[in-house]
Amino acid sequence: MNIKSIAEEAGVSVATVSRVLNHPDVVSPKTREGVLAVVDRMDYTPNLLARGLKLKKTDVIALLLPELRDFNYMEIAQGVEDVAHQKGYVMMLCTMEDDRTKEKEYIENLMTRQVDGMILAFSNLTKQDLLSVKKKQIATVFIGRNSELADENVVYVDYCAATVEVIRHMADIGHKTIGMIVGEKPRQENREKLLGFQKGLQEMGLDYHEALVIEAANNAEGGYLAVSQFLNRGQRPDAIFVTSDMMAIGAMEKIKQSELSIPKDIAIVGFDNLKISAFVEPKLTTVVNPAYCMGLVAARLLFNTMEEGEGQEAQVQEILIQSKLKVRKSCGYMGRLKEIHKKT
Amino acid sequence: MNIKSIAEEAGVSVATVSRVLNHPDVVSPKTREGVLAVVDRMDYTPNLLARGLKLKKTDVIALLLPELRDFNYMEIAQGVEDVAHQKGYVMMLCTMEDDRTKEKEYIENLMTRQVDGMILAFSNLTKQDLLSVKKKQIATVFIGRNSELADENVVYVDYCAATVEVIRHMADIGHKTIGMIVGEKPRQENREKLLGFQKGLQEMGLDYHEALVIEAANNAEGGYLAVSQFLNRGQRPDAIFVTSDMMAIGAMEKIKQSELSIPKDIAIVGFDNLKISAFVEPKLTTVVNPAYCMGLVAARLLFNTMEEGEGQEAQVQEILIQSKLKVRKSCGYMGRLKEIHKKT
DNA sequence: ATGAAAGCGCTAACAG
DNA sequence: CTGTTAGCGCTTTCAT
Numbered sequence: 276m277n278i279k280s281i282a283e284e285a286g287v288s289v290a291t292v293s294r295v296l297n298h299p300d301v302v303s304p305k306t307r308e309g310v311l312a313v314v315d316r317m318d319y320t321p322n323l324l325a326r327g328l329k330l331k332k333t334d335v336i337a338l339l340l341p342e343l344r345d346f347n348y349m350e351i352a353q354g355v356e357d358v359a360h361q362k363g364y365v366m367m368l369c370t371m372e373d374d375r376t377k378e379k380e381y382i383e384n385l386m387t388r389q390v391d392g393m394i395l396a397f398s399n400l401t402k403q404d405l406l407s408v409k410k411k412q413i414a415t416v417f418i419g420r421n422s423e424l425a426d427e428n429v430v431y432v433d434y435c436a437a438t439v440e441v442i443r444h445m446a447d448i449g450h451k452t453i454g455m456i457v458g459e460k461p462r463q464e465n466r467e468k469l470l471g472f473q474k475g476l477q478e479m480g481l482d483y484h485e486a487l488v489i490e491a492a493n494n495a496e497g498g499y500l501a502v503s504q505f506l507n508r509g510q511r512p513d514a515i516f517v518t519s520d521m522m523a524i525g526a527m528e529k530i531k532q533s534e535l536s537i538p539k540d541i542a543i544v545g546f547d548n549l550k551i552s553a554f555v556e557p558k559l560t561t562v563v564n565p566a567y568c569m570g571l572v573a574a575r576l577l578f579n580t581m582e583e584g585e586g587q588e589a590q591v592q593e594i595l596i597q598s599k600l601k602v603r604k605s606c607g608y609m610g611r612l613k614e615i616h617k618k619t
Numbered sequence: 620m621n622i623k624s625i626a627e628e629a630g631v632s633v634a635t636v637s638r639v640l641n642h643p644d645v646v647s648p649k650t651r652e653g654v655l656a657v658v659d660r661m662d663y664t665p666n667l668l669a670r671g672l673k674l675k676k677t678d679v680i681a682l683l684l685p686e687l688r689d690f691n692y693m694e695i696a697q698g699v700e701d702v703a704h705q706k707g708y709v710m711m712l713c714t715m716e717d718d719r720t721k722e723k724e725y726i727e728n729l730m731t732r733q734v735d736g737m738i739l740a741f742s743n744l745t746k747q748d749l750l751s752v753k754k755k756q757i758a759t760v761f762i763g764r765n766s767e768l769a770d771e772n773v774v775y776v777d778y779c780a781a782t783v784e785v786i787r788h789m790a791d792i793g794h795k796t797i798g799m800i801v802g803e804k805p806r807q808e809n810r811e812k813l814l815g816f817q818k819g820l821q822e823m824g825l826d827y828h829e830a831l832v833i834e835a836a837n838n839a840e841g842g843y844l845a846v847s848q849f850l851n852r853g854q855r856p857d858a859i860f861v862t863s864d865m866m867a868i869g870a871m872e873k874i875k876q877s878e879l880s881i882p883k884d885i886a887i888v889g890f891d892n893l894k895i896s897a898f899v900e901p902k903l904t905t906v907v908n909p910a911y912c913m914g915l916v917a918a919r920l921l922f923n924t925m926e927e928g929e930g931q932e933a934q935v936q937e938i939l940i941q942s943k944l945k946v947r948k949s950c951g952y953m954g955r956l957k958e959i960h961k962k963t
Numbered sequence: 964a965t966g967a968a969a970g971c972g973c974t975a976a977c978a979g
Numbered sequence: 980c981t982g983t984t985a986g987c988g989c990t991t992t993c994a995t
Contacts, residue, residue: 277988288966320731325988328668328971343697353687368712387664495898528898554839554872621972632982669972672987
């Protein structure tokens with residue numbers, strides 16, 4: 276079933292069929308109806324591959340994610356998919372599993388498939404790798420900033436600043452010995468959070484002890500085990516910043532099982548603001564991580580770039596998405612307020 | 620940058636370049652090296668669109684999901700992506716949002732893009748809709764069974780049977796008044812679970828009371844609110860089967876806040892076996908929902924179908940994936956065991 | 964308003 | 980072993 280058979284059936288040329296489908300207004304209403312009728316009757320759908328080959332445009336964008344099993348990445352994906360769909364595009368989804376080689380292969384592959392644009396989330400590519408991508412002239416937007424990404428379209432959250440804000444808040448409450456449970460350090464975002472942790476402590480005149488930072492798997496179990504480590508050591512922090520809510524929930528579970536009270540004995544602050552974080556006891560103080568928004572904005576930026584690309588040189592943009600501290604019970608702020616009121 | 624420029628540069632014909640890329644063994648080592656060198660030097664990558672047009676094969680499969688923000692769907696997606704990548708395919712991902720029209724449009728769209736196969740998870744298509752899909756002869760696998768899917772490739776979990784097993788277990792423990800918190804009823808899986816609930820009660824000689832079934836949003840808040848409803852009513856169940864762990868966790872939170880004990884006052888059983896379910900107190904008894912496995916198996920079945928399709932008529936398959944009851948503390952089984960031991 | 968024809972980039976007969 | 984060539988299905992000038 277191709278355009279030729281439709282043309283024959285409708286008694287017109289292939290050019291006319293093509294026009295009916297793409298520029299219906301330039302063809303006479305009469306023939307248009309005729310062609311449309313045949314198209315309908317024969318259940319014809321044009322071959323987008325052929326069209327893409329001719330037009331050098333596929334209406335496909337690609338999203339590369341470190342993995343799928345993570346709420347933040349899912350949110351990003353949904354954000355991207357929503358705008359892609361709205362624009363009539365379709366999304367290819369690839370996961371790179373923190374494997375730079377796999378990432379490079381995928382990108383190569385996607386470019387040969389002539390995708391119109393790519394969004395690379397938390398990419399591990401080096402400047403060197405990017406060179407070959409640039410050569411292909413494909414519109415690209417990055418999610419998550421890193422030092423290799425100068426002069427690139429980037430949409431990002433400032434995890435360092437967000438963490439500084441957390442530490443400031445914890446110190447304000449009165450916590451002195453602040454520990455940290457940090458997800459896998461190779462991930463850029465975790466390194467930024469660690470940096471923010473150090474900066475925050477310094478800013479608040481608190482000491483940084485390496486022993487109070489524990490690296491853990493980014494899931495409930497990781498947080499649970501990290502707290503076990505803290506408790507087995509001599510020095511127990513009176514507050515812990517945990518780089519993800521999932522880990523934080525695991526951490527809280529261990530604390531509770533140890534007959535310690537949150538936030539009285541150990542206060543906890545997480546990161547992400549998962550829905551579930553409002554349904555643990557005590558409710559988790561956390562940082563809103565606008566992942567869906569990043570996906571949305573990155574996709575919109577991508578489409579802008581693609582459209583500009585048709586005209587003059589596209590302007591590179593860096594877009595900062597604001598995170599936000601969400602104060603609930605687990606950090607001890609409310610308790611602290613009470614104390615202050617008592618004193619006055 | 621196309622095959623022609625490579626041919627010219629290497630001083631051979633385009634056919635030879637094509638051969639070097641696709642059947643390297645049939646071309647003399649000497650010319651092969653020469654061509655490869657040029658390919659490398661000029662950073663040439665073939666245009667897969669053109670190849671696909673010629674070969675009528677794109678090495679693309681599509682996965683349609685109800686939405687992305689759900690752990691089960693993400694697991695499915697990861698399963699599919701893993702085998703697609705392994706086979707050298709790339710995955711298009713679309714979400715249909717329980718909107719049959721959007722689903723139909725996407726499928727239409729994907730077919731015009733000449734995807735080699737599609738996996739439709741928890742589709743809402745009718746037999747009628749499927750007719751037009753079949754006409755296009757595209758390999759298709761469904762995840763999640765329903766009555767419209769006779770004579771289709773289907774990979775599924777028997778949610779009804781799984782639920783019967785849950786109810787049986789709850790009844791065995793001694794729970795008499797068993798309630799249910801069920802996710803959105805339009806979703807097939809929830810309807811199956813409801814059916815299983817009724818069958819299970821009947822089988823165990825327990826009464827089914829409509830008042831003990833509450834429909835809720837499939838998230839922690841939904842479970843929380845559902846329990847509130849139960850508590851505000853006269854009749855409080857002594858055990859609740861909740862159709863997802865996320866809701867179950869919300870439900871547990873409300874129970875604990877009401878100063879009731881789990882499982883003593885109200886026992887809880889969830890569904891999904893999320894990682895976090897082992898990190899709530901008490902640990903959640905639940906049903907392992909092998910979503911990743913479903914994705915994996917569905918993708919493998921899809922590739923089988925695609926490969927068979929080249930030969931004779933493909934054999935339609937229905938594959939049942941086993942779920943499994945995971946007994947932990949929240950259902951009261953351990954407590955019950957103790958009682959039994961005391962008696963003896 | 965319509966048709967003829969070129970060509971997007973590639974692969975696979977077919978011929979040598 | 981290699982080159983020539985005919986398409987794959989579509990869009991778009993260029994004529995008419």
